[in-house]
Amino acid sequence: MESTQKKSSPRPVNKGDRIKQIFALVSMVSFGGSAIFGVVSLFSSGLSSQHQQKSAPVAVSQESLLAAQERGYQAVLQREPQNQTALEGLANVRLQMNNKVGAIEPLEKLVKLNPNRADYKALLGQVRQQKEGKK
Structure with missing residues (x-):
């Protein structure tokens, strides 16, 4: 089987x-x-x-942008006090903000760091003259 x-x-x-x-x-x-x-x-x-359609565009003022740039340059200068790019940027931002008094300090540092740069000296002279003209 x-x-x-x-x-x-x-x-x-x-x-x-x-x-x-x-x-x-x-x-x-x-x-x-x-x-x-x-x-x-x-x-x-x-x-x-859907999220992009619902969010409203945020208008950022020129003053707030300049203030943010100013804070950024100041932060760099706290770490690197002789950073010429930050000094120049800070001076330019303050001039754009019509802060002549505030622009003098970084310009003075730039002239001290670069005694051969006539453009820094000329700009510092113009800013001092404008500041005195407003007094």
Whole structure:
């Protein structure tokens, strides 16, 4: 009787079938990931466009921009007191703000650091003259 009954044994998996299974699994994971990415990007772009439409444009005044620049130059000068770019920027910003008295100090430092620069000397002279003219 034993000879007529076949024992059911698991069929051995050959290499080709195993590769097909792995390929199918990778394909499903890739498709699922790209689908999820597409849906997420769709919703996020929709939400961001709604957010942009709702936010009102903020008007920034020229005075507040100049004040922010002034604070930035002052912060640099606290770390590097002889930074010529920051000194020049501070002097220019203060002149734009019509702060002649405040522009004198950085201009004096620039003249001291660069005694051969005639433009710094001339500007310092003009600012001092304008300051005295207002007294």
